[in-house]
Amino acid sequence: MTTSHDARPLATNPSPDVPSHAPAPRVTELSGHAYKRRKAFNRELVLAAIPQSFIKLDPRQMRHSPVMFTVLVGTVVSVVACAAQIIQASPDVVFSLVITLWLLLTVLFANFSEALAEGRGKAQADSLRAGRQGLLARRLKGAARGEGNAAEESVPAPELRKGDLVVCEAGDVVPSDGEIVEGLAMIDESAITGESAPVVRESGGDRSAVTGGTKVISDRVVVRITADPGQTFIDRMIALVEGAERQMTPNEAALHVLLVALTIVFLAVTVVLVPFANLAGAVPSPVVLVALLVCLIPTTIGALVPAIGIAGMDRLVQHNVLATSGRAVETAGDITTLLLDKTGTITFGNRRAVDFLPAPGVPEAEFIAAARLASLADETPEGRSIVDLAGERGATGPSLDELARSAGQQGAFAVVEFSAMTRMSGLDEGKRRYRKGAASAVARWVRELGGDIPPGVRDDVDSIASDGGTPLVVATDDGVDQPERHRPRVLGTVHLADVVKPGIADRFAALRRMGIRTVMITGDNRLTAAAIAKEAGVDDYLAEATPEDKLTRIRAEQKAGQLVAMTGDGTNDAPALAAADVGVAMNSGTQAAKEAANMVDLDSDPTKLIDVVAIGKQLLITRGSLTTFSVANDVAKYFAIIPALFVAVFPGLSLLNVMGLTSPKSAVLAAVIFNAIIIVLLVPLALRGVRYRPVTAQQALRRNLLVYGVGGIVAPFIGIKIIDLLLALVPGLH
Ligand SMILES: Nc1ncnc2c1ncn2[C@@H]1O[C@H](COP(=O)(O)OP(=O)(O)OP(=O)(O)O)[C@@H](O)[C@H]1O
Numbered sequence: 001m002t003t004s005h006d007a008r009p010l011a012t013n014p015s016p017d018v019p020s021h022a023p024a025p026r027v028t029e030l031s032g033h034a035y036k037r038r039k040a041f042n043r044e045l046v047l048a049a050i051p052q053s054f055i056k057l058d059p060r061q062m063r064h065s066p067v068m069f070t071v072l073v074g075t076v077v078s079v080v081a082c083a084a085q086i087i088q089a090s091p092d093v094v095f096s097l098v099i100t101l102w103l104l105l106t107v108l109f110a111n112f113s114e115a116l117a118e119g120r121g122k123a124q125a126d127s128l129r130a131g132r133q134g135l136l137a138r139r140l141k142g143a144a145r146g147e148g149n150a151a152e153e154s155v156p157a158p159e160l161r162k163g164d165l166v167v168c169e170a171g172d173v174v175p176s177d178g179e180i181v182e183g184l185a186m187i188d189e190s191a192i193t194g195e196s197a198p199v200v201r202e203s204g205g206d207r208s209a210v211t212g213g214t215k216v217i218s219d220r221v222v223v224r225i226t227a228d229p230g231q232t233f234i235d236r237m238i239a240l241v242e243g244a245e246r247q248m249t250p251n252e253a254a255l256h257v258l259l260v261a262l263t264i265v266f267l268a269v270t271v272v273l274v275p276f277a278n279l280a281g282a283v284p285s286p287v288v289l290v291a292l293l294v295c296l297i298p299t300t301i302g303a304l305v306p307a308i309g310i311a312g313m314d315r316l317v318q319h320n321v322l323a324t325s326g327r328a329v330e331t332a333g334d335i336t337t338l339l340l341d342k343t344g345t346i347t348f349g350n351r352r353a354v355d356f357l358p359a360p361g362v363p364e365a366e367f368i369a370a371a372r373l374a375s376l377a378d379e380t381p382e383g384r385s386i387v388d389l390a391g392e393r394g395a396t397g398p399s400l401d402e403l404a405r406s407a408g409q410q411g412a413f414a415v416v417e418f419s420a421m422t423r424m425s426g427l428d429e430g431k432r433r434y435r436k437g438a439a440s441a442v443a444r445w446v447r448e449l450g451g452d453i454p455p456g457v458r459d460d461v462d463s464i465a466s467d468g469g470t471p472l473v474v475a476t477d478d479g480v481d482q483p484e485r486h487r488p489r490v491l492g493t494v495h496l497a498d499v500v501k502p503g504i505a506d507r508f509a510a511l512r513r514m515g516i517r518t519v520m521i522t523g524d525n526r527l528t529a530a531a532i533a534k535e536a537g538v539d540d541y542l543a544e545a546t547p548e549d550k551l552t553r554i555r556a557e558q559k560a561g562q563l564v565a566m567t568g569d570g571t572n573d574a575p576a577l578a579a580a581d582v583g584v585a586m587n588s589g590t591q592a593a594k595e596a597a598n599m600v601d602l603d604s605d606p607t608k609l610i611d612v613v614a615i616g617k618q619l620l621i622t623r624g625s626l627t628t629f630s631v632a633n634d635v636a637k638y639f640a641i642i643p644a645l646f647v648a649v650f651p652g653l654s655l656l657n658v659m660g661l662t663s664p665k666s667a668v669l670a671a672v673i674f675n676a677i678i679i680v681l682l683v684p685l686a687l688r689g690v691r692y693r694p695v696t697a698q699q700a701l702r703r704n705l706l707v708y709g710v711g712g713i714v715a716p717f718i719g720i721k722i723i724d725l726l727l728a729l730v731p732g733l734h
């Protein structure tokens with residue numbers, strides 16, 4: 001799925017206004033050069049998988065795979081039959097022992113493929129575990145948050161519980177998952193993301209989440225722990241890569257049913273053969289009957305199904321995406337619509353105040369002072385950036401504490417926190433109310449008080465928005481007690497700027513080629529939305545959306561038959577992330593978003609969905625192809641074994657011996673050996689995945705039926721013949 005523009009790593013944010021914290025979305029190639037790429041087979045992994053293949057012989061583990069369990073039971077039956085033959089000094093004993101050995105190898109090869117697939121994840125889990133060994137946390141005693149001199153105690157990180165407050169300073173490793181409640185810090189997340197560029201995390205906004213195991217490299221933050229022991233992101237990541245929480249996907253379940261059915265059918269066929277053969281006087285030995293059964297049932301796919309699924313999840317992890325279920329990954333393969341949040345998803349998400357535009361007739365200093373007051377209690381990055389810019393422009397005034405103290409004495413001080421519903425925030429102080437927010441929200445507030453937004457301000461709002469910026473209008477009134485006497489006044493507009501993540505338009509174009517429609521949903525106004533939508537190259541957008549609107553839009557798309565993915569970062573995206581068929585949270589986002597989603601992208605790259613979709617499709621195609629191959633594959637074995645069984649009684653059957661195999665025994669043995677070896681030969685394909693190209697499902701199906709169906713029929717004829725010729729060189733087998 002690689003096109004030339006995909007191969008180019010995206011540059012980091014070039015704008016000087018935005019610190020280069022933003023995770024540079026990296027582009028990766030599928031089934032190839034992922035940045036964390038490791039070979040499917042390396043010596044270490046293979047060596048580790050060998051003992052695992054034996055450990056997995058435990059019947060309790062084997063019974064999850066009906067086909068391989070049947071082979072295991074067959075092997076046991078063969079062993080008993082061999083013992084009987086030894087006692088009877090049967091001339092067939094060497095032949096029977098060799099067959100039995102290959103039956104055992106069949107099971108071991110299946111276990112080996114699964115163990116090898118699990119190996120990479122296990123290695124990764126071990127290194128994640130090692131990273132937090134002996135970690136100590138600096139917990140604040142009691143709820144003494146916010147006070148620099150609050151007493152600290154040192155506790156082992158695994159003892160931290162939800163709600164605990166911990167301090168992290170430069171050099172500290174964040175002891176557990178949490179949300180920054182105070183301060184701002186640069187964080188090195190490389191332990192988890194593999195990406196060494198530091199990122200900014202700060203309290204108040206949509207970038208407040210920190211992950212246990214990451215390292216604070218500057219400043220000091222207070223973190224409220226959000227995960228109980230054993231429930232952290234790393235715990236989930238370990239469980240995921242180790243496969244501890246592996247559940248069958250609906251697709252796997254359907255295949256499981258098919259495999260059980262085929263096993264039962266061929267078991268019946270084999271059992272029915274016995275009286276029939278007895279009647280004809282052929283009396284096949286139990287070992288040969290088991291060999292026949294094993295060759296008939298779809299052992300190839302039965303052996304490789306777990307490895308295919310694990311490898312798919314592993315590929316996702318290699319792309320820095322964590323999924324809570326395999327189901328989500330497979331669903332991703334069929335996604336038709338992608339909804340994206342704007343701020344923090346399509347843009348970097350640190351909207352900063354860059355300019356103050358006073359309303360006509362309002363002195364600049366008065367406007368800036370009011371903007372500062374309206375933002376003083378606003379803990380969001382937007383709010384703080386306004387206070388900062390006001391300071392740079394020389395605005396001075398009381399601190400929030402001083403204000404609260406003096407106003408409190410007059411009995412009128414209240415903070416109005418920002419919410420995505422009201423789109424406004426501000427402060428009531430003494431006899432004045434200060435508000436700032438989206439133009440439409442402030443307009444409503446002002447109108448309720450009998451005022452209006454002057455045309456000059458409207459022009460400023462429109463021109464900022466048309467440029468893709470976010471305008472915040474600042475207004476005040478002159479008396480809480482007697483609002484009717486004082487007209488509200490609009491003082492001016494703050495220009496918030498945010499930068500579209502680079503390279504995004506190309507990647508959305510790639511999504512379009514895959515048949516996926518992109519829709520941006522934002523709480524921002526129509527003009528800003530239109531400008532950003534154009535710059536990012538989305539197909540459609542929805543502006544001034546409340547959290548409910550986001551949810552409603554998803555439900556509507558789903559009703560219309562679309563399979564919907566949602567990408568977002570904010571707490572207000574959480575309901576939509578949970579409702580979408582595939583919800584991908586940005587790692588830079590809030591804990592709520594990450595919990596609601598069924599995937600987290602560690603790189604916070606909204607276009608990562610391209611890779612996720614490709615991985616999902618590849619997973620489905622690989623499983624389908626190998627199933628086709630497996631079933632087709634068994635056809636040749638009928639031609640090898642059935643004539644071999646009955647040729648003594650029905651010489652006419654030798655016509656079926658189209659392969660001209662040396663002897664009946666050699667035919668049976670060659671079929672069993674081929675049946676086992678083909679599993680090992682297909683392990684690389686199962687782990688790496690069938691090559692995926694963005695073609696229609698129909699084209700893919702036709703091509704796969706041809707390659708894997710016809711290939712599956714032809715390959716064993718050749719393979720069995722070659723093995724038969726080699727066996728002819730071994731004395732005593734026929
Ligand atoms: N701190 C704030 N104080 C007042 N108003 C704000 C503040 N932050 C944002 N707004 C206004 O509220 C609107 C909605 O903001 P919010 O960031 O919640 O939207 P959203 O639904 O998350 O959209 P997006 O898709 O852009 O992330 C913004 O467009 C802006 O006009």
Ligand SMILES: [K+]
Pocket residue numbers: 294295296297298299300634675
């Ligand atoms: K088979």
Ligand SMILES: [Mg+2]
Pocket residue numbers: 206341342343344569570
């Ligand atoms: Mg948002």
